Amino acid sequence: MVALCPRLRVLGLHSCSxxxxxxxxxxxxxxxxxxxxxGCSWLIEVDVAAVSSLRSFRYSGGFLSSFYLPxxxxxxDLYICFDAQRSCNVRICQKVFSDWFESRVCSKLTALTICxxxxxxxxxxxxxxxxxxxxxxxxxxxxxxxxxxxxxxxxKAPELANIYVFLKNSHCCNLERLFLQLPxxxxxxxxxxxxxxxxxxxxxxxxxxxxxxITNFNWNRIELQLVCFLLRKASSLHKLLLVTPSLVxxxxxxxxxxxxxxxxxxxxxxxxxxxxxxxxxxxxxxxDVFAEV
Numbered sequence: 001m002v003a004l005c006p007r008l009r010v011l012g013l014h015s016c017s018x019x020x021x022x023x024x025x026x027x028x029x030x031x032x033x034x035x036x037x038x039g040c041s042w043l044i045e046v047d048v049a050a051v052s053s054l055r056s057f058r059y060s061g062g063f064l065s066s067f068y069l070p071x072x073x074x075x076x077d078l079y080i081c082f083d084a085q086r087s088c089n090v091r092i093c094q095k096v097f098s099d100w101f102e103s104r105v106c107s108k109l110t111a112l113t114i115c116x117x118x119x120x121x122x123x124x125x126x127x128x129x130x131x132x133x134x135x136x137x138x139x140x141x142x143x144x145x146x147x148x149x150x151x152x153x154x155x156k157a158p159e160l161a162n163i164y165v166f167l168k169n170s171h172c173c174n175l176e177r178l179f180l181q182l183p184x185x186x187x188x189x190x191x192x193x194x195x196x197x198x199x200x201x202x203x204x205x206x207x208x209x210x211x212x213x214i215t216n217f218n219w220n221r222i223e224l225q226l227v228c229f230l231l232r233k234a235s236s237l238h239k240l241l242l243v244t245p246s247l248v249x250x251x252x253x254x255x256x257x258x259x260x261x262x263x264x265x266x267x268x269x270x271x272x273x274x275x276x277x278x279x280x281x282x283x284x285x286x287x288d289v290f291a292e293v
Contacts, residue, residue: 002024002028002029002032006031008029008031008032009031009032009033010033010034011036012036013040014038014040015038017042020042020044020045021044021045021047022047023045023046023048024047024050026052029048032051032053032054033053034056035051035056035057036057036059036289037058037059037061038058038060038061044064044066045065045066045067046066047067047068048069048070049069051073052073053073054070054073055075055077056076056078057075058078059079059080060289061081061082062083075109076108076111077110077111077285077286078109078113078114079112079114079286080113081113081114081115081118082115082117082118106142106145107142107143109145110144110145110147111145111147111285111286112142112145112149113148113150113151113289114149114151115151115153116150116151116153119159119162120159123163124165142170142171142172143171143174146176146177147176147177147178147179147284148172148175149178149179149181150163150178150180150181152182153183155183155220155222155223157222160197160199160226161197164200164201164229165199168205171205173205173207174208175208176210176211177209177210178209178211178213179212180212180226181215181216182214182216182217182218182223183216184216201232203233204233205233206237209230209234209236210236210237210238210239211241212230212237212240213241213243213284214243215278216244217244218244218246219249219252220252221252221255224252224263227272228259231263231266232262239271239282241272241273241279242272243275243279244274244275245276246274247274247275249267
């Protein structure tokens with residue numbers, strides 16, 4: 001199909017259950033600018049490494065045994081969400097993202113959406129490389145990114161730790177908009193060692209952050225820790241929108257009184273906005289990517 005359409009610029013594949021492999025060569029995809037793949041349940045391989053003209057890539061589905069993006073493309077936006085069912089395939093995912101980091105395919109990225117499976121992998125990468133390599137990959141790696149969306153399949157202490165590590169290592173100093181989609185069915189963290197985040201919140205990484213939106217907010221300890229971190233560290237924050245079933249700040253066990261007071265004061269002065277309905281005026285860049293699926 002791609003070979004028969006030499007001027008094709010946008011390729012969208014939705015719910016193509018018979019697809020096993022997607023491979024686009026330089027000759028057939030030389031004009032291709034955008035690829036979107038969603039709901040292709042039997043897909044195991046995606047290879048668009050030869051398509052240097054790509055500026056947008058969006059994927060939602062299971063983990064892939066082979067996953068290649070071009071190392072010389074100037075991506076403007078990326079959306080990558082792996083479902084939870086195949087999260088055991090982490091080693092392949094680590095290799096994929098390590099290769100992308102080394103080639104710096106995200107240096108011109110402005111909008112990034114990733115799920116917590118990807119967040120776990122990306123956050124763990126610096127642990128497996130040398131300090132020199134980490135410094136080389138970090139710094140200005142996400143220097144152009146102004147919007148980040150995190151699709152959290154779970155939200156406990158390990159996930160909060162991954163958020164901290166990602167923000168610290170990515171140095172996304174120009175980030176202005178942050179969106180977090182929490183699980184629709186909340187799970188209350190247990191009071192034990194597993195509930196300990198174990199990672200210090202990063203310093204001086206959110207100085208340009210202006211807008212935060214958290215959906216499915218349910219006032220548990222880990223979620224409140226994240227909110228307090230944002231209130232303290234995002235010095236330019238204008239609005240923190242919490243889409244929540246409860247419009248009254250709740251007393252949560254395990255949270256210090258100073259943190260609860262910080263949240264209540266932010267609600268009173270209007271920095272925190274509580275709403276039961278999603279705010280249509282504040283939506284992420286990728287909000288309608290898979291609307292047709």
